[in-house]
Amino acid sequence: MAAITHEEQFKKWDKEHKNPHVLPQMDKTKASSGVIKFLEWLKGQGKTPSALKGLEICCGKGRNVIGLAAEGVNMIGLDFSPNAIAEAKKRAKAAGVANKTQFFIQDVTKPFSVERGSLDFVYDCFGSTDIESAEGRKAALDNAIKALKPRGYLMVYLLSADDEFQKEMIAKSPGPDEGSFIHPKNGKYEKTFTENEVKDFYGQLKLQVFERIEKKDVFFGKEYDAHHIWAVFQKR
Secondary structure, three states, X not given: OOOOOHHHHHHHHHHHHHOOOOOHHHHOOOOOHHHHHHHHXXXXXOOOHHHXXXXXXXXXXXXXXXXXXXXXXXXXXXXXXXHHHXXXXXXXXXXXXXXXXXXXXXXXXXXXXXXXXXXXXXXXXXXXXXXXOHHHHHHHHHHHXXXXXXXXXXXXXXXXXXXXXXXXXXXXXXXXXXXXXXXXXXXXXXXXXXXHHHHHHOOOOEEEEEEEEEEEEEEXXXXXXXXXXXXXXXXX
């Protein structure tokens, strides 16, 4: 099975953010439905957006951070791609939410440049999907938990091992660990997750809700069934 280093993954992502010809969805400006769903869930818990401070790991060009900031949330976005962060700052300014957003070039497998215990929530919108090692994913999780306030929330929106396109890719171009593959177009690592794997990996947190998001995804002009994992955990 093919393997990829962290440095190789970084270079491929930074190139993709500069010229998103393989993964055009990475250039979207509308916030992910999974992130909007999380905000609505927080409101259902009696939370007021303007009173919240949140963070996205692997934020890319900032579409989710900007989307939540437009709803009044004070947001931080972290990504290791300088190209992504530069564009995120431009887009936040253009959207009129520069005062509600902070973007930092940050490898999320390294300690965050964020005050410990300062955040109401952190979310991972397909970020862990692109961290190429179990050790890296664990480091990112530990960093996120440290940044959360006691009883703060962590939302994860992840590729599922049941997703049709990803199953096809795993069969054609398997990666170095279970449920992973190397993208045939750009050589980027991607990881899918099973329900048991997610519940075990985030076991130090208290599970609040676990759902499957049934939708259609389009890759290279073809439509596929998706069964993404959407879950919210709480720091104990």
